Amino acid sequence: MNATAELERDHRMLSVRCTDTELSNKRLAKVVDELRQEKEALREELQTLKLTQDSLAKQHADTVNQMAVFEKAAPDDAAKMKGLQNAITKKIESLDLLTKEIVSVTNKSASLQRKAEQLGCERLVLEAETLALEQTTTQQERTINYLQYESAQLNEAINKRKSELVEVKKQTAATLLELQLQLTRAEEELTRLNNAVANEKSLTGRQNIWQAKELHAKTEDLLATHQEMAKERGEMKNELALVQEKVYRLKNNVLVVEKQNQVLNGTLQMLEEEDQLMKTTYNERKNEALEEMNKQSAIVRQLNAELEEARENLYLLNSKVCKACRTAIFPSDLPDPSSRRG
Numbered sequence: 001m002n003a004t005a006e007l008e009r010d011h012r013m014l015s016v017r018c019t020d021t022e023l024s025n026k027r028l029a030k031v032v033d034e035l036r037q038e039k040e041a042l043r044e045e046l047q048t049l050k051l052t053q054d055s056l057a058k059q060h061a062d063t064v065n066q067m068a069v070f071e072k073a074a075p076d077d078a079a080k081m082k083g084l085q086n087a088i089t090k091k092i093e094s095l096d097l098l099t100k101e102i103v104s105v106t107n108k109s110a111s112l113q114r115k116a117e118q119l120g121c122e123r124l125v126l127e128a129e130t131l132a133l134e135q136t137t138t139q140q141e142r143t144i145n146y147l148q149y150e151s152a153q154l155n156e157a158i159n160k161r162k163s164e165l166v167e168v169k170k171q172t173a174a175t176l177l178e179l180q181l182q183l184t185r186a187e188e189e190l191t192r193l194n195n196a197v198a199n200e201k202s203l204t205g206r207q208n209i210w211q212a213k214e215l216h217a218k219t220e221d222l223l224a225t226h227q228e229m230a231k232e233r234g235e236m237k238n239e240l241a242l243v244q245e246k247v248y249r250l251k252n253n254v255l256v257v258e259k260q261n262q263v264l265n266g267t268l269q270m271l272e273e274e275d276q277l278m279k280t281t282y283n284e285r286k287n288e289a290l291e292e293m294n295k296q297s298a299i300v301r302q303l304n305a306e307l308e309e310a311r312e313n314l315y316l317l318n319s320k321v322c323k324a325c326r327t328a329i330f331p332s333d334l335p336d337p338s339s340r341r342g
Contacts, residue, residue, distance in 0.1 A: 021126055028123050035119070039112055042105060049102045056091065056098070063088050168272075175279070176240050182286065183233050189293060190226050193300050194219070218303060225296060232285065239278075246274065 021129065025123065025126055028119060028126070032119055032123070035112055035115065042108065042112070046102065046105055049098060049105070052098060053102065056094075059091065060088065063091075172278070179236060179286070182289065183229075183236070187226075187229075190222070190229070190296070193296065194222065196300070196304075218299065222296060222299075225292065229289070229292070232289070236285065239281075
């Protein structure tokens with residue numbers, strides 16, 4: 001991000017410099033055009049002066065010819081010749097002044113031409129600098145595009161990691177829901193077993209008092225087992241809360257990972273290890289719960305078999321003793337075995 005900002009700042013500075021260079025080039029072009037126009041005007045003026053010089057030279061030649069004619073024509077025209085000589089002298093002086101002015105203008109034109117050439121060299125240097133700035137700007141634009149491409153790739157990788165974390169969360173939630181359903185089923189089975197034991201206990205009544213204590217002990221064991229299962233359920237709920245807290249921390253870690261991409265791989269690996277450990281722990285607790293349920297079912301079946309055997313023995317004893325002895329031993333008549341079985 002800092003490199004991109006720095007590149008953008010450099011790009012803006014280069015743009016400003018390019019703008020300044022373009023303005024300088026425009027000003028230089030304007031100056032060169034003005035100098036070129038002035039040079040053309042001086043050249044036209046020089047051409048006019050040359051034409052004037054040629055005309056004066058021709059007039060001078062004509063005057064000299066006329067003087068020769070006058071000298072040959074008559075000595076009486078000496079005064080006229082003197083006047084003409086003075087006029088010619090004045091014209092020659094004016095011609096000398098024009099010649100000096102032409103030389104001055106020529107020197108000025110040469111100076112302006114040298115100045116124009118110097119400005120042309122400076123313009124070439126500025127054009128070279130402008131070209132270098134444009135090349136640098138193009139290179140920086142390519143660098144910015146590459147950085148934007150890398151940023152898009154990083155965002156795509158982060159979104160992919162987010163999707164993986166969401167999938168892990170869904171799997172964890174499904175696993176926890178299945179565990180809760182199994183715990184609910186185990187509680188229902190335990191309740192059913194307790195109800196069955198209570199029903200058997202109410203039916204036998206005083207007939208199996210000597211077995212009631214043992215059954216009570218078994219029931220206490222079952223209750224203890226139920227309490228242990230409830231405790232395990234509480235522990236599992238705590239583990240669920242811990243898992244939810246870990247998921248919340250993972251969400252926060254995702255926000256941090258968007259700025260620190262290198263930490264993401266280590267964090268995800270750690271989460272995968274924790275998830276694997278949780279799955280292993282869950283499978284172990286699930287197997288233990290199933291084994292405990294099987295043990296309890298076997299105990300209940302054994303108790304039912306023992307109770308049934310005790311009832312049958314009591315029925316046999318009842319059939320063997322007399323009515324008075326039976327009344328003395330048993331306060332009330334026992335139910336008929338056939339009706340009981342029915």
